[in-house]
Amino acid sequence: MKSKKLIALLLSAVLVFSVAACTPKESASSDTAENSQTESTGSDSNAFKSSIMFCGSTSLYPIISSLASSFTEEYETWNTVDSSFPEDHISIYVAPGGSGVGVSALLDGTCDFGMLARTIKDTEKEDLGDGYTEYIVAKDALTVSVNAENPICDTIDDMSGETIRQIFSGEFTTWDQVDSSLPGEEIQVFIRDLSGGAYEVFQNTVMGDSEVTPAATQSASMTELATNIAANQWAIGYAGFGAYNNANENEQVLQAMKVDGVECTQETILSGDYTIQRPVMFVGNTEPTESEQAFIDYVFSDVGVEVIEDNGYIPAFTVE
Amino acid sequence: MRKISNRIFSFIIYGFAFVTVLLLAFVIYFIVHEALPVFETVGVKDFLLGQRWMPLDSSANPSYGIFNFTAATVYVSVIAVLLAVIISVGTALYLSCAASERTRGFLYSFIDLLAAIPSVVYGFIGLVVLVKLFLRSGHPSGSSVLTAAIVLAVMILPFLISSISDTMLKIKEEYQPASSALGIAEWHMAAEIILPLSLKSIFLNMILAVSRAMGETMAVMMVMGNANLFPRLLGKSETIASLIALEMGTASAGSTHYHALYAAGLVLMVLLLIINLTITAIHKKISP
Numbered sequence: 001m002k003s004k005k006l007i008a009l010l011l012s013a014v015l016v017f018s019v020a021a022c023t024p025k026e027s028a029s030s031d032t033a034e035n036s037q038t039e040s041t042g043s044d045s046n047a048f049k050s051s052i053m054f055c056g057s058t059s060l061y062p063i064i065s066s067l068a069s070s071f072t073e074e075y076e077t078w079n080t081v082d083s084s085f086p087e088d089h090i091s092i093y094v095a096p097g098g099s100g101v102g103v104s105a106l107l108d109g110t111c112d113f114g115m116l117a118r119t120i121k122d123t124e125k126e127d128l129g130d131g132y133t134e135y136i137v138a139k140d141a142l143t144v145s146v147n148a149e150n151p152i153c154d155t156i157d158d159m160s161g162e163t164i165r166q167i168f169s170g171e172f173t174t175w176d177q178v179d180s181s182l183p184g185e186e187i188q189v190f191i192r193d194l195s196g197g198a199y200e201v202f203q204n205t206v207m208g209d210s211e212v213t214p215a216a217t218q219s220a221s222m223t224e225l226a227t228n229i230a231a232n233q234w235a236i237g238y239a240g241f242g243a244y245n246n247a248n249e250n251e252q253v254l255q256a257m258k259v260d261g262v263e264c265t266q267e268t269i270l271s272g273d274y275t276i277q278r279p280v281m282f283v284g285n286t287e288p289t290e291s292e293q294a295f296i297d298y299v300f301s302d303v304g305v306e307v308i309e310d311n312g313y314i315p316a317f318t319v320e
Numbered sequence: 321m322r323k324i325s326n327r328i329f330s331f332i333i334y335g336f337a338f339v340t341v342l343l344l345a346f347v348i349y350f351i352v353h354e355a356l357p358v359f360e361t362v363g364v365k366d367f368l369l370g371q372r373w374m375p376l377d378s379s380a381n382p383s384y385g386i387f388n389f390t391a392a393t394v395y396v397s398v399i400a401v402l403l404a405v406i407i408s409v410g411t412a413l414y415l416s417c418a419a420s421e422r423t424r425g426f427l428y429s430f431i432d433l434l435a436a437i438p439s440v441v442y443g444f445i446g447l448v449v450l451v452k453l454f455l456r457s458g459h460p461s462g463s464s465v466l467t468a469a470i471v472l473a474v475m476i477l478p479f480l481i482s483s484i485s486d487t488m489l490k491i492k493e494e495y496q497p498a499s500s501a502l503g504i505a506e507w508h509m510a511a512e513i514i515l516p517l518s519l520k521s522i523f524l525n526m527i528l529a530v531s532r533a534m535g536e537t538m539a540v541m542m543v544m545g546n547a548n549l550f551p552r553l554l555g556k557s558e559t560i561a562s563l564i565a566l567e568m569g570t571a572s573a574g575s576t577h578y579h580a581l582y583a584a585g586l587v588l589m590v591l592l593l594i595i596n597l598t599i600t601a602i603h604k605k606i607s608p
Contacts, residue, residue, distance in 0.1 A: 058569065098569040186460045193546070193566035194375060203376070211374065217463060217556060218546035220566055227447070232455060232462060 049289045050078055050088035055095045056102020056115030059197065060137065060280050063311050064115065064299070068092035070307075071298050081294050092295060099197050103128070106285055112292060113282040117197040120283065128285040135284075135296060137304070138313035141269045141277035142202055142238040143256035145226075149233045150255070155181055158258040164206055167236060170213025175234065189216040190228045190237030198222070201278040202238050223247075229254055238276070241269065242312020266314050280313055348589070355583035358384065361576050367583060373548050375567070375577035384580040388550050390587060392557035396465050396540065397533035399553070400472035401526050404480050407473075409515075409522060412485035416492055417510040428482070435478035443542035446471040451543055463545035464554045471539050476529045483528075487521040488514050520606045524599055531595040534588065537561040560588045 054064050072092060078085035097105070102114030103124045117140065125132055144164055146152055156179055166172045168189055175182040191212055192198040203212070219225035222243035229235040230253040239247065239254060241264060247254050256264050259276060268274035288296060298304065300317055308315045358367060362384045370385015415424050450470060451462035491514050499509045537559075545556025546566065564581050571578040 096569075098571075100571060100575075101569075104574070188461050194373075200376065214372075214548045215556065216547055217461060218558070218566060220541060220546075224447075224542070231452060234460065 048078070048086050048088060049291050050086075051091040051093065052113070052292055052295055053093045053095070053111040054113045054115055054282060055097055055105040055111035056113075056282070057099045057117040057197065057280070058096045059117035059140065059313075060115040060282065061094060061096040063137065063280075063304075063307050063313070064282070065094040066307050067299055067304060068094055068295075070303065071295060078291060078294075082290070085291065085294075102283075106283065113284050115282045117280045118200055118278050128283070131285045131287060133284050133288075134281050135299070136279045136281040136316045137299060138280040138308045139269050139277055139316050140280050140313050141241040141264055141274055142198055143241055143244045143254075143264045144236065144259060144276070145229055145239045145244055145254040145256050146236045147229055147233045148252045148255045150175075150235075152179065152182055153255045155179060156257070157255075158261055161206055161260055164257075164259065165208065165210060168202075168207065168212050168216070169210040170215060185234045188232050188235040189213060190225055190232075190235055191216045191218055192222070192225060192238070193218045193220060197278060198238065198240065202276065205276045226254060240312070241314070246312060269314055270316070279316065281316075351582055351586050351589060354579060355586040356579075358576060358579040358583040362580065367580070368587070371548075371550070373563075375571070375580060382576070384576065386560065386563070386580075386584050386587065388548050389558055389560045389563050389584065390591070392465065392544075392551040393534050393559040393561070393588065394530075394591070395551040396468050396472060396544065396557070396559060397530045399465065399469035400476060400533050401480075401529045403469060403473035404476050404529065405522065405526055408477060408480035408484055411477075411481045412488050413510055413515065415481070415485040416488035417506060417514065431478045431481055434474075439475065439536060439539040440542075442471055442475055443539035446539060446543040459554065461545060461556060463543050463556055465544065465551050465557050466553050468540045468544035471543055472533050472536055475536060475539060476533050479532060480525055480529050483525045484518065484522055487518045491517050524603060524606075527595060527599050527602075531592050534559075534591065535561055537565045541565055560584050 054068075072090045075081045075090055077087050077089055079087045081090070095105075095111070099116040099118050102111075102116050103120070105111040106114035107127055113135075120134065144159060152175065163172075163178065167178065167187060168191070170189075172178055172187060174184045174186055176184045178187075189212070191202070199212075217228065219228055219237075222240040223246070225237055226239040226243040226247040229237045229239060230247055239256075244254055244256060244264075258264075259274065262268050262274050264274050264276075269277050284292075300319070302319050305315045305317075305319060362370075367384055367386060368390070369387050370383060371387050372383045372385050373389070374381065374383050376382065415427060419427065446467065450467050454464065454467055455462035492509075495509065495513050499513065540559055541562035544558060544562065546558045546562055547556040549555055549557050551557040564585055567577070568581050571581055
């Protein structure tokens with residue numbers, strides 16, 4: 001009897017709410033956007049900004065968050081950073097959420113900088129307006145890696161973009177189609193999840209108009225992707241440069257292919273010769289305040305270089 | 321005086337209950353609200369029955385079909401429960417009929433411990449042990465629906481065992497004096513009385529376990545291969561929960577992709593609701 005009552009109550013609540021769901025859609029969302037916008041402009045005009053908020057890409061997140069904590073530990077209050085600053089506590093917040101979230105949070109005014117691990121789209125740039133500035137922190141490249149025990153390592157070290165496209169699109173399904181000397185084992189394609197920045201980079205630089213085969217296994221992180229390739233002799237996948245080096249730290253378990261004759265190394269990535277790469281950056285849409293500039297300088301310093309390299313990325317800048 | 325304090329107390333209790341219901345209502349409201357736009361842009365039929373999922377704006381022809389994900393969610397959960405129920409019934413029979421009070425308490429604490437292990441740990445073990453085992457025995461990728469079902473089966477074991485053995489214990493308590501008086505052997509009683517009488521409850525618990533298994537995300541995601549394919553026992557596939565976990569982080573807010581993920585969540589929720597309502601209906605029918 002009691003449970004009957006409860007179910008009735010529950011269902012009626014659901015009904016009421018789902019009816020309500022249909023009506024105030026537009027007004028609710030625009031309301032919050034307006035609120036946050038006025039809030040952000042309000043705080044900008046205030047005298048000093050003691051807190052900085054980063055939001056976005058999970059690739060940049062560990063770098064900025066570790067720099068933020070070392071920055072806070074080193075200086076504690078802003079006046080130790082620069083004596084002209086007030087004695088306010090430094091607070092730098094970093095929130096992960098993906099590149100798309102980085103841009104949308106910046107637009108909503110819920111953060112000061114959006115973190116991205118891909119090139120910014122033209123439409124996003126337009127939305128962010130004239131104040132748009134990008135701070136490219138690092139470069140990340142995708143290696144085209146096979147398992148080191150794959151016999152292909154003894155015969156081929158170079159793949160054309162076209163071959164890679166055919167493998168990843170599923171036109172080639174067995175290894176002997178890639179090269180007749182190889183056994184007729186099924187090719188196991190490993191990729192990142194569809195919405196990860198890496199997927200988009202690979203799509204734009206290699207796949208063009210063709211699509212990655214639906215039979216490809218998606219991994220939730222680069223480490224997992226590298227582990228998957230290392231565990232399967234007939235695997236191929238686009239492990240990130242950092243994940244590739246980490247996986248090979250103790251012994252060679254992955255073998256990266258040259259792409260159109262260009263090897264994936266730090267030099268070729270920075271020079272842009274190796275094309276399967278992406279920038280890791282944060283972007284802002286207003287002139288940075290003095291305190292923000294102080295932290296940006298800290299990111300682009302020796303400490304920054306060290307942290308970026310520790311995270312397996314290639315610093316996109318040099319410190320004089 | 322007493323009456324007033326009783327009143328206040330019951331008021332508070334009702335209040336808490338109401339808050340719970342309100343929370344649920346709010347979650348449902350939110351999901352429905354965020355999911356609705358996708359039905360306008362994509363269409364209910366294409367969304368539910370489409371098999372192509374290409375949510376990126378950058379692709380020439382985005383499409384949002386979750387049929388394979390829905391099928392995989394149900395498929396992997398059912399297989400997992402079928403695997404788990406065999407072990408659970410055996411364990412529950414042992415616990416209720418053979419084990420002494422002390423052993424039972426001792427074993428219960430281990431089973432509870434099994435439930436306390438975080439799902440990512442199960443997933444990791446599945447990845448480094450099970451997937452490797454499958455690879456070695458000749459499976460081309462190692463990750464498959466069956467791999468995921470085995471991991472999932474282990475994860476729902478504690479729930480199935482404890483609920484089934486509870487029922488069996490109750491039945492045993494009821495019939496023990498009579499059967500002892502008649503001099504019926506313990507195992508005969510287990511086979512002829514306890515097992516047949518608990519079948520209904522086993523069945524109900526199985527359905528409940530399916531609904532629990534459907535929501536499991538992390539462990540399944542790590543061993544199932546996550547490929548948008550129609551589920552086959554030894555093939556790769558992807559569940560709704562994994563789909564949401566993999567893509568929600570990077571779907572830009574307000575895009576069709578974002579709404580489609582919420583809609584996928586709505587489908588999962590409706591599936592669960594159907595299962596729970598079925599259970600309530602069946603329960604009423606079979607319990608006197």
